[in-house]
Amino acid sequence: MNARAVEVVDVPLLNPYQPEPEPEATPAPDAAALDEQMRRLDHELLQLVQRRTELARRLAERRVAEGGTRYVHEHELAVVRRYRSLGPDGPALGLLLLRMAR
Known part of the structure; x- marks a missing residue:
C-alpha cells in the first residue's frame, strides 16, 4: 500500500455562538482634518x-x-426646481444664486 503524506492545515473552527471579530476600521479623521476639508x-x-x-x-x-x-x-x-434635490432649503439657495446675478 502506498502511503500518501497528508498535510494538516490548522483551520480555526467557527463557533456559532461567538460573534466574528470586527474588521479593523480605519480611524476617523480628527476635528482639525474635518475642518480643513470644510475650508477647502x-x-x-x-x-x-x-x-x-x-x-x-x-x-x-x-x-x-x-x-x-x-x-x-x-x-x-x-x-429653482433643480435645487429642490437639496431638500427644503434648496429652492431658497437656487433663488439666492439667481438674485446674485442680477
Whole structure:
C-alpha cells in the first residue's frame, strides 16, 4: 500500500455562538482634518458661485444684445426646481444664486 503524506492545515473552527471579530476600521479623521476639508470645500464653492454669477450676467447681456429679455422666467423656474434635490432649503439657495446675478 502506498502511503500518501497528508498535510494538516490548522483551520480555526467557527463557533456559532461567538460573534466574528470586527474588521479593523480605519480611524476617523480628527476635528482639525474635518475642518480643513470644510475650508477647502467652502473655497471651491465660492469659486463656483463666482463663476456662475459671472456667466449668468454675461448670458443676460447677450440676450439683451440679441433683442431678447434679460431673464427667461422658465429658465429661472428650472433652476429653482433643480435645487429642490437639496431638500427644503434648496429652492431658497437656487433663488439666492439667481438674485446674485442680477
